[in-house]
Amino acid sequence: xxxxxxxxxxxxxxxxxxxxxxxxxxxxxxxxxxxxxxxxxxxxxxxxxxxxxxxxxxxxxxxxxxxxxxxxxxxxxxxxxxxxxxxxxxxxxxxxxxxxxxxxxxxxxxxxxxxxxxxxxxxxxxxxxxxxxxxxxxxxxxxxxxxxxxxxxxxxxxxxxxxxxxxxxxxxxxxxxxxxxxxxxxxxxxxxxxxxxxxxxxxxxxxxxxxxxxxxxxxxxxxxxxxxxxxxxxxxxxxxxxxxxxxxxxxxxxxxxxxxxxxxxxxxxxxxxxxxxxxxxxxxxxxxxxxxxxxxxxxxxxxxxxxxxxx
Amino acid sequence: xxxxxxxxxxxxxxxxxxxxxxxxxxxxxxxxxxxxxxxxxxxxxxxxxxxxxxxxxxxxxxxxxxxxxxxxxxxxxxxxxxxxxxxxxxxxxxxxxxxxxxxxxxxxxxxxxxxxxxxxxxxxxxxxxxxxxxxxxxxxxxxxxxxxxxxxxxxxxxxxxxxxxxxxxxxxxxxxxxxxxxxxxxxxxxxxxxxxxxxxxxxxxxxxxxxxxxxxxxxxxxxxxxxxxxxxxxxxxxxxxxxxxxxxxxxxxxxxxxxxxxxxxxxxxxxxxxxxxxxxxxxxxxxxxxxxxxxxxxxxxxxxxxxxxxx
Numbered sequence: 001x002x003x004x005x006x007x008x009x010x011x012x013x014x015x016x017x018x019x020x021x022x023x024x025x026x027x028x029x030x031x032x033x034x035x036x037x038x039x040x041x042x043x044x045x046x047x048x049x050x051x052x053x054x055x056x057x058x059x060x061x062x063x064x065x066x067x068x069x070x071x072x073x074x075x076x077x078x079x080x081x082x083x084x085x086x087x088x089x090x091x092x093x094x095x096x097x098x099x100x101x102x103x104x105x106x107x108x109x110x111x112x113x114x115x116x117x118x119x120x121x122x123x124x125x126x127x128x129x130x131x132x133x134x135x136x137x138x139x140x141x142x143x144x145x146x147x148x149x150x151x152x153x154x155x156x157x158x159x160x161x162x163x164x165x166x167x168x169x170x171x172x173x174x175x176x177x178x179x180x181x182x183x184x185x186x187x188x189x190x191x192x193x194x195x196x197x198x199x200x201x202x203x204x205x206x207x208x209x210x211x212x213x214x215x216x217x218x219x220x221x222x223x224x225x226x227x228x229x230x231x232x233x234x235x236x237x238x239x240x241x242x243x244x245x246x247x248x249x250x251x252x253x254x255x256x257x258x259x260x261x262x263x264x265x266x267x268x269x270x271x272x273x274x275x276x277x278x279x280x281x282x283x284x285x286x287x288x289x290x291x292x293x294x295x296x297x298x299x300x301x302x303x304x305x306x307x308x309x310x311x
Numbered sequence: 312x313x314x315x316x317x318x319x320x321x322x323x324x325x326x327x328x329x330x331x332x333x334x335x336x337x338x339x340x341x342x343x344x345x346x347x348x349x350x351x352x353x354x355x356x357x358x359x360x361x362x363x364x365x366x367x368x369x370x371x372x373x374x375x376x377x378x379x380x381x382x383x384x385x386x387x388x389x390x391x392x393x394x395x396x397x398x399x400x401x402x403x404x405x406x407x408x409x410x411x412x413x414x415x416x417x418x419x420x421x422x423x424x425x426x427x428x429x430x431x432x433x434x435x436x437x438x439x440x441x442x443x444x445x446x447x448x449x450x451x452x453x454x455x456x457x458x459x460x461x462x463x464x465x466x467x468x469x470x471x472x473x474x475x476x477x478x479x480x481x482x483x484x485x486x487x488x489x490x491x492x493x494x495x496x497x498x499x500x501x502x503x504x505x506x507x508x509x510x511x512x513x514x515x516x517x518x519x520x521x522x523x524x525x526x527x528x529x530x531x532x533x534x535x536x537x538x539x540x541x542x543x544x545x546x547x548x549x550x551x552x553x554x555x556x557x558x559x560x561x562x563x564x565x566x567x568x569x570x571x572x573x574x575x576x577x578x579x580x581x582x583x584x585x586x587x588x589x590x591x592x593x594x595x596x597x598x599x600x601x602x603x604x605x606x607x608x609x610x611x612x613x614x615x616x617x618x619x620x621x622x
Contacts, residue, residue: 215609
């Protein structure tokens, strides 16, 4: 594991690891994230002894079977989670609540429930309200991904040296949190525990707002008239290309994320709009000094990112 | 040369090329673009017999000399352009007008003047107004670059299979336009003649607005309070990283571009803001169908880019 910007916290799991952390692990939704976890479990042997993949789409299950990613493949949620010591929901944000409640009903006492949704405040409380006392719920958000999806898109090292934010509800047993953190450390990730609202503010800024703007700049280009529209596509320079890569992401997934983090995203957009207005005013008034100061701030922030080895 | 999205127009130059197009070529400002042209001329032998590099910064000239990029290296504009058959200004947008007027005063009759500025409507007329009848002016805009700058950043194949927009003022002799187009085709570029205002509209959309937004989202992150600000940098996800790469670009260069294309950029920003407002409204009203339609449009545009092999 290459050194990250922050050293592993004292007590973090380090290779070589001991025996598998869990007996049976069930992944609901073996897409990009879910199939990456299955691959990691398969290749490392450190995560779980038995791997179960659950999905309602027959073609996804068939593909997981072909790829040999799980020991058991099923479309039955009840059957798939029954024996599991760890159940991880890797379904779209819009399906997390419903799937979590369905899974809880069939999970065994002492089992651990997790999900990887990228929005927390609007999801967490609804799930914890239905949680029986003998099941712990430790949702996480691994800060990793690509614009691709499906079981073929997964990578065993997708989480290597990436952050995984751990967002346990208040009152979660420390042992459950520790076990989930160890799980992600064994996936190569660095873990940090944060509150749900702090999580959602960070993600609105580093992920949701950029996606919102990327989709919107594409929409703006789409509305140009005939020749100009096609020439914008033809001449698309690096700025436009970098900007819009993330607009190739799945629209359903992003609709759900935007809606689930609506209030915080709109507040973050408002902060952004304030800065856009200031910059537009500086430009309109040809205030060279103000423009320069703002561009230098922006560049400074970007350089800090590079220093953080996140670029 | 790999096949581009559009075939080379009939009559376009194709390798192997004949003897050099020009006797002496003078590059004013051997930075990223200028030193790439010198490298291309050096390695191909197709562009010019003698290469001159002009700059006011001694360290830039020293570096050009060390890299062996030119036959003559000088800080004197008068001396550098005197013998040149082709003078190309590769200076920042804010310095183009002044440098062009200074160069014209010393250029020989029959010589050709060009520049590579990324804004046209506000620059062209000021220069053509001072043009003697025996010097032709054919500005271009090669759609290529990186966020790096200086003579070390140049690449002989920087323009390979990229677009070079040619923006001659009305009344420019056809022979001068043809020669400049042939020059860029020999640099590996595909050329297209466009009007100055069409050029500036395209660039506002594909380059200037993305840079404006990238700098501004960085500024927004910079204004977050303490912990949140540093954690945004720490957890910066791929959306934020892609989005902000271009905010590492030179602030002086972008201040000048923004100011030079101010009116068209502000009009393009206004179109963008209209779409941002519509998306924010759809989100506020939880109008799933409207959000979905917009995200799908955005994704469609991005997919068109990929089909165009620009991604």
